[in-house]
Amino acid sequence: MNFIEARKLVHEYFRRDEEGNVEGITTALDQVDLGIKPGEFVAVLGHNGSGKSTLAKHLNVLLRASGGTLWVDGKDTLDENYLWDIRQNTGMVFQNPDNQIIAGVVEEDVAFGPENIGIPTDEIWERVERSLKSVGMLQYRGHSPNKLSGGQKQRVAIAGVMAMEPKCIVLDEPTAMLDPSGRKEVLDAVEALNREKGVTVILITHYMEEVTGADKVYVMDHGRVVMQGTPRQIFSRVEELKSYRLDVPQVTLLAHGLKKAGLDIPAGILTRQELSEVLCRLYGEEGKNPEDTLTG
């Protein structure tokens, strides 16, 4: 059974004038179908305004559908009775690290979620320790969040979600405000959670480099899911991705260009390693380190 199942999900925002009359309707989600299995690492890609953040808020029932159905863990999100259950089981990490940390001390912030769901004190301490450890932030437990870097703050936010022991974690552009090293820190932490703890991860982003490790990728544009498949399937359709205003990774772009120029290169190259191996095979430079061929 799918952990998250959406059928013809629709969300409409109403634009109102000053008297509150409806001026216009923006369809942020338009007939979205999703099927995400437990333990999967799923990426949702899309340009600004593609509806990907709206989708994220639906998974945590911060928004409710205007049409269609969404089941999370077998529970209908329109059913009021399941609200807190779903929120507990699908944690959410937002874009701005500063605006989601509530307490003035790292460990107290991580404890905020468990406190809300009424976990006994002793177990809160255990959970805080475990989840801080899982994102590698245990040594900062007594620090003030204001003194941490962006990547560290975002890892604290992830630990805060993990302390509620959710089955799934939704990350809404968690790296958009971080520098490259912070971005890597956060992604490594998320991938480790998926691999080691079997947590279902839904990563929403517009950086294509971040989705190469995903099991499945959805591409959204104007509220619709326009492409879906494995990263390799998605990345082999370079022209189509460009039409949705997404930046294809440099390596994939280079491979695509070489292929168009007539070289025998397979579609959907994801990493530098892959491309250099293909090039080496083509030019028969066995025994030479493929990395050297590409950089040298």
Next chain:
Amino acid sequence: MIRDITIGQYYPSNSIIHRLDPRVKLMGTLTYVLSLFLFRGLAGFAAVTAGLAAVVKLSKVPFRYMVKGLKAIAAILAITVMFNLFLTPGEPLVSVWKLKITEEGLKSAGFMAVRLSYLILGSSVLTLATTPNQLTDGMEKSLRPFRRIGVPVHEVSMIMSIALRFIPILIEETDKIMKAQLARGADFESGNLIKRAKAMVPLLVPLFISAFRRANDLAMAMEARCYNGGEGRTKMKPLKYKGRDGVAYLLIAGYFAGIIMLRVWM
């Protein structure tokens, strides 16, 4: 310059005052403030001074740290002293032009100055020796009875702790906006008071907008983490009384009884 503002300033130490339960410290501060307005005469003054000195000594917070707090109220202090000095009726000691200083005025000015500065010094021990989180926790718990009459105690203390967390973030933001406006030719420093107040508008408008946006984001993040008000919430660090807290309550009661007795007898 804007970074000099310190609210909820905590001085880390491991003194006995630091380790006391925040409820004890709140009660103690309240009692102390009451005693400041109850004491009379030199004996009362001596008792209050002894009490303050003992607590300051026990807290291990350097005295100059506390005196810093007095600078903030220097103007108020000066004005109060002046009013008391010149406007108290009685036998004039010195009189210059229309102003006269009376003996009673001198006395009441002196006591007023002492009361105000002791007030600041004493309550600064509370904030210097208690983390903001403990303070709000203590308030939430001691004010719990007021929930019966519809005071949103949990909500207020949650608001306070969030406010404390966001002070440094908003200060940083103010700094950023100020620099951005300066870079575009804004002038915050020159001109008269009205002109300077007007110059603050381009600073305050973006600050408010950003604060509202942050509040919106934060509310969403709290909801996503199952925040549902105070009902059914547990605590990571629940407040528990220890032996030393009982002793402290006894000492506070003894101190207060002493002040009252001095007032009655003198």
